[in-house]
Amino acid sequence: MKTAIEVLDAFENIRRAQRAGIYAPHKPLLILLALARVQHGEPRLVEFTTIDAPLKQLLTEFGPSSAAKSRHYPFWHLATDGHGALWDLSGPREILKRPAGATPSLSELRDQHIKGGFPVDIYEALRHSPGLLQAVATRVLDAYFPATLHADIAATLGLELDGPNEVRDGAPAAADYANANRRRRDPGFRDRVLRAYEYRCCVCGFDLRIGHIPAGLEAAHIQWHHVGGPDIEANGLSLCALHHKLFDLGVFTVDPAEHRVIFSQHAISGGRGMAGELQFHGQPIHAPQHTDLLPAPQFLAWNTQNVFKTPARQVTTAGATPRAAR
Structure with a gap:
């Protein structure tokens, strides 16, 4: 043995x-x-x-x-x-x-x-x-x-x-x-990402604090850390615990062109309809404080290819014909 x-x-x-x-x-x-x-x-x-x-x-x-x-x-x-x-x-x-x-x-x-x-x-x-x-x-x-x-x-x-x-x-x-042999994480990654997004979920705006401490907010890696995703703001999103979980399950991703939240067709919200999570579909994320901190296209592309559950739902642009999200 x-x-x-x-x-x-x-x-x-x-x-x-x-x-x-x-x-x-x-x-x-x-x-x-x-x-x-x-x-x-x-x-x-x-x-x-x-x-x-x-x-x-x-x-x-x-x-x-x-x-x-x-x-x-x-x-x-x-x-x-x-x-x-x-x-x-x-x-x-x-x-x-x-x-x-x-x-x-x-x-x-x-x-x-x-x-x-x-x-x-x-x-x-x-x-x-x-x-x-x-x-x-x-x-x-x-x-x-x-x-x-x-x-x-x-x-x-x-x-x-x-x-x-x-x-x-x-x-x-x-x-x-x-x-x-685990790859070490940068302990400052979470604080930098949360600060970049002004301590709120970039999808739903959740910003609860317990005193001065953010509660239920997490720094999500867009390209996962254990497969080489770096601990930098351009590879991070400030998400509440719920949206972090949904993001890692491939329920939604972020469009690299307009930074809109894109939900999967596999995401079914039941009786809550568009009043539930799907109300965020097609909506832009809450932007970080500086354009240099926006999610980088290469990391979003990795997430879309490896995590997001395709196909995506369509996004309707005001005054335009519905277009297929990519």
Whole structure:
């Protein structure tokens, strides 16, 4: 059985699923799904057919718009990460002997009953080393997702992130080790962004204070910090807690040309209609104090491509024909 440090080191060797500005959370979501199965006492290997639907749901809710279409890719390609130390595949020999780049189709994975899961030594370590599974899950969440989404992802999976107090096999040191390589955040980022927008939500204008302290206001990264988004005002928006959550879920984005709030067609407001959140659709954000502090086009483009749930709703300009938002 691997030690806690060895297990965490194996998960550090996941190849980053980000190329040419494309953010793909397929592997981390599959890993979190597999971790939840271990926590729930499920068998080590699972047929792709069994996890196809939950993996599709995860990618639909927490990935880019087209992510679910390629959900079979991580199930196959994770087996080549860390020279095969992180994922086992089981199935017909003629399928498993394919080159790594010859990804089986969705139907092949289903019809051939291909199974996947953690190798025995990692599976046993996750089961028997108290606190290790939670340390791995927390590290994956921190490395690939903004904090606003951690609780939702865990709740969707039924994944319990609070580990036991008793820890063996060096797990406390392992947790520290897992945190050591995190990219440091600039502690001044929040204050600079909130000040730029005069301590109010740039979408709804929320500006509650408790005494002199802003309450419920957060500095949101437009391009997420953990995928290289810098801690600068041009990559930040001052948002209330609600709109920060909606922004990170891809419910709305900001048009780089006119800085209007653009909602997704997937955002349905129920009986509240335009009196609810959709009243802000097509409206310009509350501008920062200086044009140099406006959201930069390259960061908005990243967000639209990787987070926003396309297609966008139409924007009606006063006195003009409705136009499709981009």
